[in-house]
Amino acid sequence: MSLPAVLQALEVLDSATVTGEEVAATIRAAGVTDVQVKQVVGKDGSTDFLRITVPGTEGRLAGGQAPTLGIIGRLGGIGARPEKIGLVSDADGAVTAVACALKLGRMAQKRDRLPGDVVISTHICPNARTIAHPSVTMMNSPVDMATLNQEEVRPEMEAILSVDTTRGNRVINHRGIAISATVKEGWILRVAEDLLTLMQQVTGRMPVVFPLTMQDITPYGNALFHLNSILQPATATRAPVVGVALTAEVPVPGSATGASQPADIELAVRFCLEVAKAFGRRQCQFHDAAEWEAILRRYGSMRLLQTPGRD
Numbered sequence: 001m002s003l004p005a006v007l008q009a010l011e012v013l014d015s016a017t018v019t020g021e022e023v024a025a026t027i028r029a030a031g032v033t034d035v036q037v038k039q040v041v042g043k044d045g046s047t048d049f050l051r052i053t054v055p056g057t058e059g060r061l062a063g064g065q066a067p068t069l070g071i072i073g074r075l076g077g078i079g080a081r082p083e084k085i086g087l088v089s090d091a092d093g094a095v096t097a098v099a100c101a102l103k104l105g106r107m108a109q110k111r112d113r114l115p116g117d118v119v120i121s122t123h124i125c126p127n128a129r130t131i132a133h134p135s136v137t138m139m140n141s142p143v144d145m146a147t148l149n150q151e152e153v154r155p156e157m158e159a160i161l162s163v164d165t166t167r168g169n170r171v172i173n174h175r176g177i178a179i180s181a182t183v184k185e186g187w188i189l190r191v192a193e194d195l196l197t198l199m200q201q202v203t204g205r206m207p208v209v210f211p212l213t214m215q216d217i218t219p220y221g222n223a224l225f226h227l228n229s230i231l232q233p234a235t236a237t238r239a240p241v242v243g244v245a246l247t248a249e250v251p252v253p254g255s256a257t258g259a260s261q262p263a264d265i266e267l268a269v270r271f272c273l274e275v276a277k278a279f280g281r282r283q284c285q286f287h288d289a290a291e292w293e294a295i296l297r298r299y300g301s302m303r304l305l306q307t308p309g310r311d
Contacts, residue, residue, distance in 0.1 A: 020048025070157025073097025077128020116280025
């Protein structure tokens, strides 16, 4: 059960003065030693990036062949101070990432280490600005999307789960978690069967898949509509990326406080960890490699969609 890790992550992050170093100290106390903090200053302030590496028993860091999973907690900011007091809905990506790190550390202390390495990244900003959005008010990061991807998407990640609050819309009418189809190099591929299986085992319900458009998988800054930033990591890597969305039945602003649901975050954490276990054993595939080769052979590259495109 991951609920204690979620509650601890919520308690640490729900602060007007929290820093990346404070969060890193909490994670190290749980038994994870490789935690890096980097402050980056942007045009709208600064944020502290966290990069956490949990080595596996047969992972690349140990000279093994088990693949490396990336878990990215995607968000604009954990708080909108001074406009709003408290943790905002948008913070759930960071909460999930921190809780995953805490749980993996405690598992390792109890000799339950995963086979593959897990690399977790997110950022901590308690005073980000808000931004207008067609549906609801959303959170804006103090640094641009290219910087977010540069700091959070790592070359060692062989597949990525991008976790993001996705409540500010009218196309997902379900409270809990939902996943996306796999996105790879500008292609929206079929929904991964292995992930659907793990999701229904974790939630005890039929799996929920949220809709994606071609605009959603293009980089920010091209003046096109995006559901949110959940698939932005897919613009910065050749690895397959799947979005893990924290969802609601009704539109909820990303800047809303009191909107985080610990039980839903716990589902996201458990799902990520179950994927990490299976992926490290090569028992969970994000896409069909043979079908991917057939797609490229027949239709060619779609990597143009990973770029800003033509003016």
